[in-house]
Amino acid sequence: MLRTHKMNLMTSLIPTTVTSKATSAVLPVVETFHSVQGEGAWTGTNAFFIRLAGCDVGCPWCDTKHSWNAHRHPQRLTADLIAEAKAANPAIVVVTGGEPLMYDLSSLSNGLRTAGLRVHLETSGAHPFSGNFDWVTFSPKPSKPPHKSIYLQVSELKVVVAKPSDLSRAEDHAAQIPTDAVKLLQPEWGTPGSYSLIFEYVLSHPEWRISLQTHKFTNIR
Numbered sequence: 001m002l003r004t005h006k007m008n009l010m011t012s013l014i015p016t017t018v019t020s021k022a023t024s025a026v027l028p029v030v031e032t033f034h035s036v037q038g039e040g041a042w043t044g045t046n047a048f049f050i051r052l053a054g055c056d057v058g059c060p061w062c063d064t065k066h067s068w069n070a071h072r073h074p075q076r077l078t079a080d081l082i083a084e085a086k087a088a089n090p091a092i093v094v095v096t097g098g099e100p101l102m103y104d105l106s107s108l109s110n111g112l113r114t115a116g117l118r119v120h121l122e123t124s125g126a127h128p129f130s131g132n133f134d135w136v137t138f139s140p141k142p143s144k145p146p147h148k149s150i151y152l153q154v155s156e157l158k159v160v161v162a163k164p165s166d167l168s169r170a171e172d173h174a175a176q177i178p179t180d181a182v183k184l185l186q187p188e189w190g191t192p193g194s195y196s197l198i199f200e201y202v203l204s205h206p207e208w209r210i211s212l213q214t215h216k217f218t219n220i221r
């Protein structure tokens with residue numbers, strides 16, 4: 001019964017904008033902000049974040065659940081987002097979410113690159129790939145399998161680990177990405193023991209690295 005309720009809740013949160021994949025002159029935006037990248041291979045890098053609204057993946061530990069319902073956030077012109085990013089003069093622009101691949105990202109990513117900006121994407125890969133990025137962070141989630149189009153695009157695989165089975169899931173995804181992609185294991189923030197799990201794993205699997213959410217330690221955005 002509870003499971004049914006959860007499924008109904010998830011269905012109600014799926015934004016209708018997901019059906020407008022061809023329309024990218026406007027995108028639903030939760031927030032934009034200028035900070036430093038807190039996790040992954042580019043940790044510590046001056047970054048302008050564009051957090052798009054809408055996600056149908058449903059991770060139970062999600063720390064951005066307010067982004068799930070795209071209808072609760074304004075539609076913004078991609079031209080305005082590009083101008084705002086350019087004005088911030090960051091080292092990188094990070095397009096994140098929510099799940100940004102619910103939308104056609106061609107217009108936004110091409111516009112940012114035309115403006116001379118380096119553009120990164122953070123995605124679960126749960127929808128078909130679109131856009132033109134300098135770096136793609138692929139963070140697959142067990143609650144919704146990735147679309148196969150993501151694998152050849154991956155610059156960085158980042159798997160959140162809460163339990164031992166997440167490590168075998170990480171290896172399954174790692175077998176499908178380019179051989180030069182960075183492979184990262186990240187402890188699930190709220191799960192005791194998750195860090196020691198990946199610490200021991202990395203000691204015996206040197207091809208993997210640990211990613212820490214430094215923005216949570218330092219209490220920055």
Ligand code: SF4
Nearest residue numbers: 055057058059062098
């Ligand atoms: Fe949250 Fe990201 Fe999972 Fe969507 S894919 S539920 S935004 S953690």
